[in-house]
Amino acid sequence: MSPEEQHPAERIPATAHITSQSLITPTIIAWQYFLEDQGLSPHTIKAFTADVRLLASYLPPDRHLGDISTFDLNNFLDWLQTGRGVACSPKSLSRRITSIKAFFRWLHQNGVVLIDPAEKVIQKTVFSPIPVVLTSDEVQTVLEVADRHRRTSKPDARPYTLLALLLSTGIKKGECLALSPNHIELEAQGGPILFIRYTNPQYRYKERKIALPEDWVEAFHQYQSQYDTSDRIFPWSARRLEYLLEDLSVEAALDKHLSFDMCRWTCALQDQLSGMDQEKIRQKMGVSKIQWRELSMKLAQLAGGQS
Numbered sequence: 199m200s201p202e203e204q205h206p207a208e209r210i211p212a213t214a215h216i217t218s219q220s221l222i223t224p225t226i227i228a229w230q231y232f233l234e235d236q237g238l239s240p241h242t243i244k245a246f247t248a249d250v251r252l253l254a255s256y257l258p259p260d261r262h263l264g265d266i267s268t269f270d271l272n273n274f275l276d277w278l279q280t281g282r283g284v285a286c287s288p289k290s291l292s293r294r295i296t297s298i299k300a301f302f303r304w305l306h307q308n309g310v311v312l313i314d315p316a317e318k319v320i321q322k323t324v325f326s327p328i329p330v331v332l333t334s335d336e337v338q339t340v341l342e343v344a345d346r347h348r349r350t351s352k353p354d355a356r357p358y359t360l361l362a363l364l365l366s367t368g369i370k371k372g373e374c375l376a377l378s379p380n381h382i383e384l385e386a387q388g389g390p391i392l393f394i395r396y397t398n399p400q401y402r403y404k405e406r407k408i409a410l411p412e413d414w415v416e417a418f419h420q421y422q423s424q425y426d427t428s429d430r431i432f433p434w435s436a437r438r439l440e441y442l443l444e445d446l447s448v449e450a451a452l453d454k455h456l457s458f459d460m461c462r463w464t465c466a467l468q469d470q471l472s473g474m475d476q477e478k479i480r481q482k483m484g485v486s487k488i489q490w491r492e493l494s495m496k497l498a499q500l501a502g503g504q505s
Contacts, residue, residue: 216310218264222254229301237403239486249297268315271298292322328499329463330454340450348420355421357446367392367408368465368483371458377431390415404484470497
């Protein structure tokens with residue numbers, strides 16, 4: 199949950215010792231604790247706090263929180279773009295504005311500053327390009343090509359097992375490479391399940407379980423009879439599996455380069471078009487509510503192009 203979504207009754211008194219006369223640098227530490235309590239990802243917290251520390255390094259060291267004005271913030275943003283001497287991409291600028299707005303909104307909502315100086319700072323939203331996805335016909339074609347590898351004189355279930363898993367679950371490349379036998383429960387009540395787990399506790403918020411298609415199980419059993427999956431489900435390098443997907447693109451005569459990311463977005467789009475609840479899609483993709491804002495807009499655009 200982002201700071202702006204936090205309900206007043208749920209806020210912790212992280213600002214109890216902070217006043218309008220406090221300095222920005224020590225206040226960032228209290229804000230970091232607040233963000234951690236909201237369950238934001240470590241990456242987001244690191245980026246947000248680094249952005250506000252950059253603001254602190256720009257302002258005079260004795261500037262009090264209550265004395266920071268909209269004029270100061272706009273000058274800081276101009277400095278980032280033209281005076282710092284370090285390139286600031288539109289995406290980085292947009293994130294830094296978001297960080298500053300979140301920081302001062304938190305101070306204002308907790309009564310530290312009477313007026314939010316960042317409220318009138320103009321947000322410059324930048325979105326990355328719309329991802330390339332497979333059409334329904336292309337999905338069917340490439341799956342048929344992969345399935346043919348299972349039925350030759352020297353059958354190989356690996357292409358189909360990998361491709362069908364990616365298209366049905368939408369997992370990331372790193373998650374796929376980390377899969378081990380205990381991540382798959384074929385006899386689970388209600389049907390086979392894939393568990394996405396992380397050894398690093400910082401990323402536990404990404405953990406989830408995803409239903410597996412029944413028709414994938416047959417291919418998986420065949421695959422297990424052909425390859426050693428006792429340690430990892432796909433015991434190859436990322437590049438080797440990327441080549442495998444690219445080879446399927448060529449065999450299927452696609453004019454697109456099949457990739458982990460393309461399969462992930464194709465899966466999400468299929469779920470969107472099937473009418474799956476938006477929150478369930480977000481959870482299946484394993485993204486935060488903040489990340490979902492941009493992703494959901496991209497999905498809506500992709501779905502519009504399919505209609």
